[in-house]
Structures are given as structure tokens and as C-alpha cells.
Amino acid sequence: MADNFVALMKQQQALLATAKKRQGLLPQQRTTRRELQQEYLTVQNGNHLIKQTFVGEAYEPSTAEIIELKPICIRELRLETHHTGRPLLVRVFCNAVRVTAVQTGIEDEHDHEPYYKATSNGGVIVGVDHPSDFVVLDECDTIVPLSLRPRVQAVEEDRSAEEVKKEGNVAVGLKQHRKALKLYSEAIALCGGEDEVLRRDLHRNRALTNHHIGQYEVAHSDAIAAVIPDVQTDDTRSMELNTKAYLHAGRASYNFGHFEDAARMFTEAIRMRTDNDVNIELARALDRLRESKTGLFIFLSDRFLGGLPPRLDCASFVKNTEVRSSPGRRKGLFAVKSFSAGDLILREKAFCSSLGSDNGQTTNMTINLNTQRMSVGTHASLHTKLVTQLQRNPNQASAYFELYDGTKSSSIPPASTANPPVDVFRVQSILELNAFGLRDAPPEPSSPSTKSPQKALRPANDSTATFLRASYMNPACHANAYRTVISDFLILRATRAIAMDEGLTIAYTRPDPASLDYGSTFSHWGFTCECVVCNAELHPKGSISHRRKVVKEADDFAASPANEASDKVTPTKAQPGFEPDVPKLGVTAIAAWLRRACMLDSTEPGKCIKLGTTALSSLGFLPSIVFKELVIDRTHCVVKDVVVDTAVYLSQLYEVVEGKDTMVSAQYAVWAEEMWEICKGSKRGFEQRYGA
Structure with missing residues (x-):
């Protein structure tokens, strides 16, 4: 599959190179109107299970008003040229279809034949990349040339506002919201x-209609404009209308996350007239406010046993973090208070998400020729959702465009509520560097004794989302925070003690010391990781290939006995750079396997404890017993699910060795539950998996 993607990328690069050779030329052949109609009819009846989007050379969207620009006609257009500042007025004569883009047939007042960008089949089309550069005009608009207007225009008397309103009401009834x-x-x-x-x-x-379309910002403005001022309490009709207006305003605020304003609007609505629907909406808004202030969410309680929807109705809890300039980085996320290991840092609702269930049987693919990157699945479909959301709610765009886009500085494009320009190339660049793969962490019903536990986790790339606050966290393989995702909700907990004003870090990927690409893992984000784990794995250079070889052999348990594999791996992790507290990731898999194998032989619990301790130490968790109490140094820890299993096993082993009253056994049990909460986001499912 990967080879096919590489071949497709090379094919598109070759097509682009060929097209660039024709830049500035007039096309020699153009499809006739009749031929194009037939072509679109054929395509429209096709079944397209793969939607490919090719991102060509980037250019900025237009910010000028159309009436200020000098029009251009089709015959003047040149190949592979952005005709900046020249609007093209055309009429559509085909139904739009979605293949590699949304395509349709067009004609202008001079040429009733279409045009103009090189395509994969050798044809030409007119390309419009930025949706804000595409304006739908009324067919009788004064800007539209007479030859493109309807040949027979109905002669009718001037309609009144009331008559047009009734037509709008009919359209709403037919769900024709546009x-x-x-x-x-x-x-x-x-x-x-x-x-x-x-x-x-x-x-x-119009407020209600804008709400249906998803234009919440203008819906709120319309609702406020509908409020009747200075209403007397005995004016029942006006009070009822104001209740509706405040209800619309509150719902709009709720949907773009302004819960305080939503609660205020709903309170005003209730002040006008008691209404059960408004009471329900106010209760929801107050719940969201409570969540944003306390970080307490009912669905994360271990007592909550219900199923969760793919998108959660909840608020973000981010008040204990702050975005600041970061030394050596452009920006970072910092703690505004100190945290102990296991403490909740933030809980954030996705800004925009694309779930695997959204696309049905269709596979989306984006090929970005600017960055030489390819996205498949929900990572590709999220781009369309983001562009739509930012265009419909321009005030949200400023926060999104603050995120890192691969350049040294970021500039926020100007916003216009009438037709906000959205730079689709920049949206894609930011998405490629800031998207999170969603991976649910539901309760795992299998018990530790199960030889092959079945994890109820979807693939990591099944769903994708953007998180505005979490995106500012910088990377470290031995991160001080660990993220988990439940539905479209990101939960961040401290893996060790974090001081006030300390930068928050997460592992961007799972480091694999056996990988030939180790050391260049972060090239996608444009930097090299310099954490203690990477520095140890890459130093000294002369021994890297040897360590990779033996780690790879250790993973292949069928090729050599487990103990022999362990003997081969361990010495490679005693080389310079591997201090006692530095994680030795190549040891983890073999140590955990040996610990599980040893558990089958209950006659050697002491050996099992040693192997469990080795597995923890390989991940940077250094357990020690001080005055019969468990102390764990986690300065450079790397969090993985195996830590929880190992802690539970060690709790059971110490109970066997030292008796039920041993403090160490109880402390390992408590620590196991803490690590479960870090790994899974909540304590849900811990007792179900491991027992009380």
C-alpha cells in the first residue's frame, strides 16, 4: 500500500512538472459544451469510493471586493497562471460532481466553451482553490453580463418584504436553508x-436558518438584533418573541463554546417567559460552565457505565495551562500551577474532528505537492471540515491560524464577516503539523491472566481531530505529560511532578529503538528531538547499528530463546549515554515477556519481581523500597500500557512474598490504578479488568 502511495505522489509530481512547462501559454484545444455535458453526465453516474485531493502550489486568497476588480474572460486565461485581481464571471451549465475536487461546466459571455488548468487526462480546467474566491451571484445581479442572464425574465411587480419572508418560510419548511x-x-x-x-x-x-447551516456567529448577531427593547411584563406577545430570540442567541453561543454567554442568554429567556426547553438548555450551559471551572465530568466517573457517543457534549478545562513563547521553539504550553504525578492537567474538547463513521465507505486521500506529504482517511477529510467551519465562523479562524504552520512566523489573515477569506493551503499546512489521531480508551474487559487479551481499541488513524490548546505542547520521548482520548475529548495527566511555569511536553510518536529511521522520526515536524532518550539511543554513533540489530532480534522470540535474547540486549544498553535513570526502550518488550513467562512458574516469585522491576526501569520508572515503603523515581519516564499490568503483577507478587498486610503490595496497587488513569484518561474499567 505504501508503495502505491509513493508511486501516486511521483505521478502527480511529474504531471505538475509537465504542466509548469506550459505556464503562460494559451491552450490549443478545448472541450466543446456538448462534450463536457456528456462527460459530466458519465462522471455523475459513477460510484467514487476514493476521493483524491491534490494540493498544488500555494497562493493567497483574494481579499478585494469584486466590484473593485476588472473582469477577465475565458479566452484571456493562460495555463498554470494565477490571474490575481481579475474576476471571471461565468455561468454554470452542469450539475457539480465530486471527483478529485468539486467540478462543474462553465461558460462566459464570450466563450460558450469551458477551460483551463492541466489535468491528469491532458485536458484543461479553471481552478479555484480558495472557497472564499468563489462567489455565487444572483442571476439578475447587475454585475452579471446581460448575455448570461435568463433569456426570459419574469416581469413582476415589486415584492414586499412580507411576501419575500413568506417565500423564505416555505424554503425553511422544505429544508432549503441556503x-x-x-x-x-x-x-x-x-x-x-x-x-x-x-x-x-x-x-x-434568519438566526434559526444560520444555525441550521452552522453559521453560529452570524446566527447570534441575528438573534440579538431580533430582541425587542423595553418590553413591558404585560406584553405577552413581545415577551414570547424575546424568549425565542434569546433562545436562538444562547444556542448559537453554546455551539461555538461560549457557555457563559449562552447561560446569560438562556437566563434572559427564562426571565421573559418560563419555558421547559429553555430550562433544559440553561441546565446544559451551567453543566458546561461547571466542567470548565472544575474539570469534573460525569462521563469520566468510574461509576458511569453508559456508552459514549463519538462526539461528546462537554466543555474544555484548560485554565491550569497557558500558551507562551518557548525558548528554542516558537511557542509552548506551560503549567500555571504545580502538579503531582497523576494529576489532571487539562481536558479539551476537539476544535474540529473527522470520525471514521462520518465517511461511510468512501476513502479520502490528500496529496500535498508543497510539502511532499500524503494523508489518507479521516486526516484527509478533516481538511474539508476545517475549511467549512472556519469560513462559516470567521472569528474562530484567528485562533486556528495562530497554530504552527511550518514557517518561522505566523500571520492571521484579515477577516470579513460577509465573505471571510480562508487560505486552504495554510489550513492544510497547519493540519499536517497539528492533527491528533484519535484512539478511544474504553474499559478492557479481559483479565490479566488472559494469554492474548483482546483490546477494544480502534486503529489510531480511524479518527482525526485538532485541539487548539493541546497543539502547543512541545515533544519529548520522556514527556512530563501523557495524553489519552475518549471520543473527541483529549485528557492530559502529569506523568511526574511538574513545577509551576514548567513547559508541558508529550510524546509525539512512540519511539522505536529498532527503527532505521530513529533520530529522524520528527523530521515531519521540522526538528530533531534532543531529549535524554534520543540522545542516549543515538550516542555513540558507532554502536547504533549494533543495538538496532540485537533489539530487532529480541523482538523475534521464535528465532532465539527469550533469556538468550535478554542477554544480548542488556549489554547494549550499558553503553555511554545510558545513565541509570535513562529509559532503555529496547529492553521493555523482552523484559515484559520474561516477566509474564516467569509468572507461569509460581515457585520463583522473587525472580518475577526482579523481571517486573527491570521492565519498569527500562521505561524510566525506577522503583525502590525505602523503610518498607515504595518509592518510584520517574524523572525520565516513558508511559506505556505495560506499566499498569506490571504494577498489578508486582502488587500480587509482593503479597505472595511478604503477606497480605505488606505496605509495598498496597502501594503498587494504588500506583497501578494511578497509571491506569493516566493511560486511559479516567478510572473507568480498572476494576472490571483487574478486579477490586
Whole structure:
């Protein structure tokens, strides 16, 4: 599969190189209108299970008003050229289809034949990459040339705002929300200066329509514009209308995460008139406010046994973190208070997510020729969702465009509520460097004694999301924080003690000391990891290949006895750079395997304890017994699920060796539950897997 992706990337690079040779030329052949209609009819009837998107050379979106620009016609367009500042006015004559992009047939007032960018089959098309560069005009708009307007235009009397409003209401009933939005806007423009009652009705209706489309920011503005001022308590009708307006405003605020404003709007609605729906909405908003202030979530309780939806209705808890400039990095996420190991640092709701269940049987693929990267699955489909969300809610765009995009500095594009420009190339660059693969952490019902426990985890790339706050965390293989994801909710806990103002770090990937690419793992993000783990694995250079070889052999248990493999691995981790507290990741798998094998022989619990301790030490957890109490040094720890199993086994072993009243056994049991909470995000499922 990987070879196919590489071949596809090379094919697109070759096509781009060929197209660039024709840059600035006029095309020699163009498809006729009839041929194009037939081609689109064929494509429209096809079944496209793979949607490919090719990201070409980046350019900025237009920020000018269309009336300020000099139009260009199709015959003037040149191949592989961005005609900056020249709008093209065309008419669509085919139904749009989605293949490698949304495509349709067009014609202008001079050429009733289409055009113009080199395609994989040798044809040409007109390409518009930024959705904000694409403007749908009314067919009778004064900007539209007469030859492109309808040949027969209905002669009708001037319609009143009330009549247009009724048409909008009909469109809403048919769920034609885009059409309704256009009609309500037209009706508002027709309202006279004294017709405030009708104007407020239209704003209230348009607020609901904008909400259906997902344009929450303008929905909120419309709802506030619909509020009737200075209403008397005996004016029942006005009180009822204001309740609806405040309800729409509150729901809009709720949907873009402004829960405090949402609660205020719902409170105002209840003040106008008691309504059960508003009471429910207010309770939800207050729950979100409580979550954002306390970090307590009902669904994370170990007493919560219900199933969870793929997208959770919850708030983010991020008040204990702060984004700041970071030495050696552009920015980072810092702790504003001290944390102990296992403490909750943040819980964050995804800014935007694409779930595997969203796309059905369709596979999405994005090939970015600017960065030479390819994305498949939900990572690719998330780009479309992000562009849509940012265009519909431009105030959210500023926060997203603050994220790292691979350049040394970031600039926030200007926003316009009428037609906000969204740079799709920059959205993609930020997505490639900041997306998180979602991997649920549900309870695991299998017991430790099961030889091959079946994990109820979806593949790591099954779903993808962006998190605005968590994205600022810098990397370290021996990170001081560990993330887990439940549905579209990211949970971050401390893996060791964290001081106030200390930078928060997470492991971007799972380090593999046997990999030939070790040391260049982070090239995707444009840096080299210099944590103690990577420095140890890469020093001295002369022994790296030998260590990789023996670690690879140790993973192949069928090729050599386990103990022999252990004897071969251990000396390679005693070389310079591997201080006692530095994780030795190549030892972990073999040590854990030996510990499980030893557990089958109950006559040697002492040996099992030693092997369990070795497994923990290989991950940077250094246990010691001081005055019969367990002390664990986790300065450079690397968190993995195997830590929990090992801690539970050690608890059981110490109980066998020292008796049920041993303090060490109890402390290992407590520590195992703490590590489970770090690895899984909550204590849910711990008792089910390991018993009380």
C-alpha cells in the first residue's frame, strides 16, 4: 500500500512538472459544451469510493471586493497562471460532481466553451482553490453580463418584504436553508425604516436558518438584533418573541463554546417567559460552565457505565495551562500551577474532528505537492471540515491560524464577516503539523491472566481531530505529560511532578529503538528531538547499528530463546549515554515477556519481581523500597500500557512474598490504578479488568 502511495505522489509530481512547462501559454484545444455535458453526465453516474485531493502550489486568497476588480474572460486565461485581481464571471451549465475536487461546466459571455488548468487526462480546467474566491451571484445581479442572464425574465411587480419572508418560510419548511437565508436577507433589505416589527421577525427567522447551516456567529448577531427593547411584563406577545430570540442567541453561543454567554442568554429567556426547553438548555450551559471551572465530568466517573457517543457534549478545562513563547521553539504550553504525578492537567474538547463513521465507505486521500506529504482517511477529510467551519465562523479562524504552520512566523489573515477569506493551503499546512489521531480508551474487559487479551481499541488513524490548546505542547520521548482520548475529548495527566511555569511536553510518536529511521522520526515536524532518550539511543554513533540489530532480534522470540535474547540486549544498553535513570526502550518488550513467562512458574516469585522491576526501569520508572515503603523515581519516564499490568503483577507478587498486610503490595496497587488513569484518561474499567 505504501508503495502505491509513493508511486501516486511521483505521478502527480511529474504531471505538475509537465504542466509548469506550459505556464503562460494559451491552450490549443478545448472541450466543446456538448462534450463536457456528456462527460459530466458519465462522471455523475459513477460510484467514487476514493476521493483524491491534490494540493498544488500555494497562493493567497483574494481579499478585494469584486466590484473593485476588472473582469477577465475565458479566452484571456493562460495555463498554470494565477490571474490575481481579475474576476471571471461565468455561468454554470452542469450539475457539480465530486471527483478529485468539486467540478462543474462553465461558460462566459464570450466563450460558450469551458477551460483551463492541466489535468491528469491532458485536458484543461479553471481552478479555484480558495472557497472564499468563489462567489455565487444572483442571476439578475447587475454585475452579471446581460448575455448570461435568463433569456426570459419574469416581469413582476415589486415584492414586499412580507411576501419575500413568506417565500423564505416555505424554503425553511422544505429544508432549503441556503435559499431561505438568501430570501430573508433580501426581505431585510426591503424593510422600510419604520417597519421594525417585520425586521425583527426576519432577523429571528434568519438566526434559526444560520444555525441550521452552522453559521453560529452570524446566527447570534441575528438573534440579538431580533430582541425587542423595553418590553413591558404585560406584553405577552413581545415577551414570547424575546424568549425565542434569546433562545436562538444562547444556542448559537453554546455551539461555538461560549457557555457563559449562552447561560446569560438562556437566563434572559427564562426571565421573559418560563419555558421547559429553555430550562433544559440553561441546565446544559451551567453543566458546561461547571466542567470548565472544575474539570469534573460525569462521563469520566468510574461509576458511569453508559456508552459514549463519538462526539461528546462537554466543555474544555484548560485554565491550569497557558500558551507562551518557548525558548528554542516558537511557542509552548506551560503549567500555571504545580502538579503531582497523576494529576489532571487539562481536558479539551476537539476544535474540529473527522470520525471514521462520518465517511461511510468512501476513502479520502490528500496529496500535498508543497510539502511532499500524503494523508489518507479521516486526516484527509478533516481538511474539508476545517475549511467549512472556519469560513462559516470567521472569528474562530484567528485562533486556528495562530497554530504552527511550518514557517518561522505566523500571520492571521484579515477577516470579513460577509465573505471571510480562508487560505486552504495554510489550513492544510497547519493540519499536517497539528492533527491528533484519535484512539478511544474504553474499559478492557479481559483479565490479566488472559494469554492474548483482546483490546477494544480502534486503529489510531480511524479518527482525526485538532485541539487548539493541546497543539502547543512541545515533544519529548520522556514527556512530563501523557495524553489519552475518549471520543473527541483529549485528557492530559502529569506523568511526574511538574513545577509551576514548567513547559508541558508529550510524546509525539512512540519511539522505536529498532527503527532505521530513529533520530529522524520528527523530521515531519521540522526538528530533531534532543531529549535524554534520543540522545542516549543515538550516542555513540558507532554502536547504533549494533543495538538496532540485537533489539530487532529480541523482538523475534521464535528465532532465539527469550533469556538468550535478554542477554544480548542488556549489554547494549550499558553503553555511554545510558545513565541509570535513562529509559532503555529496547529492553521493555523482552523484559515484559520474561516477566509474564516467569509468572507461569509460581515457585520463583522473587525472580518475577526482579523481571517486573527491570521492565519498569527500562521505561524510566525506577522503583525502590525505602523503610518498607515504595518509592518510584520517574524523572525520565516513558508511559506505556505495560506499566499498569506490571504494577498489578508486582502488587500480587509482593503479597505472595511478604503477606497480605505488606505496605509495598498496597502501594503498587494504588500506583497501578494511578497509571491506569493516566493511560486511559479516567478510572473507568480498572476494576472490571483487574478486579477490586
